[in-house]
Amino acid sequence: MRMVPMAEADLDAVLAVQAACYPPAMQEAADVVRARLRASPDTVLVARDADGICAYLFAYPSRLGKVTPLGSRFTLPDRPDTLYLHDLAVAPRSAGQGVARRLTDAILARAGGLRHSALVSVQDSRRFWESLGYAAAAGDGVALATYPAGALYMARRLSA
Incomplete structure (x- = not known):
């Protein structure tokens, strides 16, 4: 399995993973996903296995405490201090193989001196994020x- 930057040509495959992982109310539109990729292409990764894209992670430089509303475009601040992990999804065929952890490790390696990382935990993922x-x-x-109800803003300090 390889962790590589997402390309616009990957959009349909990314949307298919999103549809397999989230209920319709949490699925974000193709134009928003494309705009996020364009806003911060260095912090959007996909995981590829023998069958194609099996996971993705959208992140961008932000400020601690700022939350991107569901369905909104990324707004990049002038002085970011946080790598915000907006969306991590793993296709059911790859569940339990450590893909989420590998994508997270790969994106945090790109934090470029930012002091924090933050995210919104959804779908009972709190324990996973706490383990990181x-x-x-x-x-x-x-x-x-x-x-959705139960969403939780979480953060961690990064070594700069």
Whole structure:
């Protein structure tokens, strides 16, 4: 399995993984996904196995405490201090193979001196994120409310 930067040609495969992992209310439109890739291409990765794309991770430089509302485009700040992991999804065929951890490790290696990483935990993923050093943190409650019940803003300090 290889972790590589996403290309626009991968969009259909990424949307198929998204559809396999999220209920319709959490699926984000193709134009928004494309805009996110264009906004921060160095922090969008896909995992490829023998059958093609089996996972993806969208991240971007942000500020600690800022939450990207579900379905919104990335807004890049002038002075980022945080690598925000907006969306990580693994196709069911690759579940349990460590793909999520490998993608996260690969993207954090691209943090470029940022002091923090943050995300919104959904679909009972809190334990997974805690195993990677994330903990519940204060975040934009208005933006967090765009996610399903139980969503939790989490952050961790990175070594700069």
